[in-house]
Amino acid sequence: MVSIYWNIRTWIALGAALLALGITLAVTPGFSNPGNLYALLQTFAVLALITCGLAMVMIAGEFDLSIAGVVPLAGLLTVKVGESAGIAVGILAALGVSAAVGVLNGWLTARFSVPSLAVTVGTLVATTGLGYAVTDGGVVTMTNYQFGLWLDNAIAGVLSPRTLIALALVGLAVFLMSRTWFGVTIRAVGSDQNRARFSGLPTNRAIIGVFVVSALFAGTAGSLQALSLAAGQPGTNLSLLLQAVTAVIIGGVALTGGKGRLSGVLCGALLLAITSNAMSYHGAATAAIQLVSGVILLAILLLDTPLDRLVKRSLERVSTAAEKEYHHAVA
Numbered sequence: 001m002v003s004i005y006w007n008i009r010t011w012i013a014l015g016a017a018l019l020a021l022g023i024t025l026a027v028t029p030g031f032s033n034p035g036n037l038y039a040l041l042q043t044f045a046v047l048a049l050i051t052c053g054l055a056m057v058m059i060a061g062e063f064d065l066s067i068a069g070v071v072p073l074a075g076l077l078t079v080k081v082g083e084s085a086g087i088a089v090g091i092l093a094a095l096g097v098s099a100a101v102g103v104l105n106g107w108l109t110a111r112f113s114v115p116s117l118a119v120t121v122g123t124l125v126a127t128t129g130l131g132y133a134v135t136d137g138g139v140v141t142m143t144n145y146q147f148g149l150w151l152d153n154a155i156a157g158v159l160s161p162r163t164l165i166a167l168a169l170v171g172l173a174v175f176l177m178s179r180t181w182f183g184v185t186i187r188a189v190g191s192d193q194n195r196a197r198f199s200g201l202p203t204n205r206a207i208i209g210v211f212v213v214s215a216l217f218a219g220t221a222g223s224l225q226a227l228s229l230a231a232g233q234p235g236t237n238l239s240l241l242l243q244a245v246t247a248v249i250i251g252g253v254a255l256t257g258g259k260g261r262l263s264g265v266l267c268g269a270l271l272l273a274i275t276s277n278a279m280s281y282h283g284a285a286t287a288a289i290q291l292v293s294g295v296i297l298l299a300i301l302l303l304d305t306p307l308d309r310l311v312k313r314s315l316e317r318v319s320t321a322a323e324k325e326y327h328h329a330v331a
Helices: 004-026 032-057 067-083 087-110 116-135 145-153 162-178 181-191 193-198 203-229 238-249 263-280 288-331
Strands: none
Touching: 004 263, 004 288, 032 067, 032 162, 032 181, 032 203, 032 238, 067 087, 067 116, 067 181, 067 203, 067 238, 067 288, 087 203, 145 203, 145 288, 162 203, 162 263, 181 193, 181 203, 193 203, 193 288, 238 263, 238 288, 263 288
């Protein structure tokens, strides 16, 4: 019954995304144009990448606020180092620093049992400060625009190398969570960390691992975005973090950890991407888009309450029926 509940949560997110798509196609004649679909997939791919990394952390029962600082930091490092030492070195530097932030988040959380919310607030502030120190508070630019142009070069009219890279990493995350012991361990840690530890599972390594994945996904997103723009600037990308959190919750990941599926999370990201794209197409302000995203989240959470009660009642009925059958068999 519990697995049925999470299946339903995934279907709710998918149904909401399909409903949004249907409404948008009906009221926006130009929505299905290749150029607009290209923009939609660009937005979705980045959000899906960030969301999958955050979802893995939340399934493990933790939280990662440092994403908002890692994305811009990775972008400006890619541009600044890439301008002087080459794009490949810039990307490696950005991913190396991102991974170091992930290791630090995971190690402090696992080794000293410090709440991850507090730890990642610290690393969010630290990465933001590091970004301002590296750039002296200004915008850094890159004279080589060619690689960025290649990243955004249209493939089949609606895709790009940047989109494909992000979606490939999303596919890797889905594989890790559904087909490997790493995914099993993450769920066990999120469900009951002490029981997982007493069972011999490498809980500390799992926690560090999910934070590293989250940071690397955020770093990759920031690096690709900066290369596309040939520019980077310090600061925090709180908007992207809030979108990712919203998508994760819409997708059905339990705030208490241990439960949730990346398929549902991806549906949540798709729903937000469609909504944002459609409203932007009609000239809506950013504030209006954020307001609608919040309303969508609240609506799905309201639907979740009766669903949760239904599952609990079904479990109670099944348990009662099994108990009666047992006593009848004994008698």
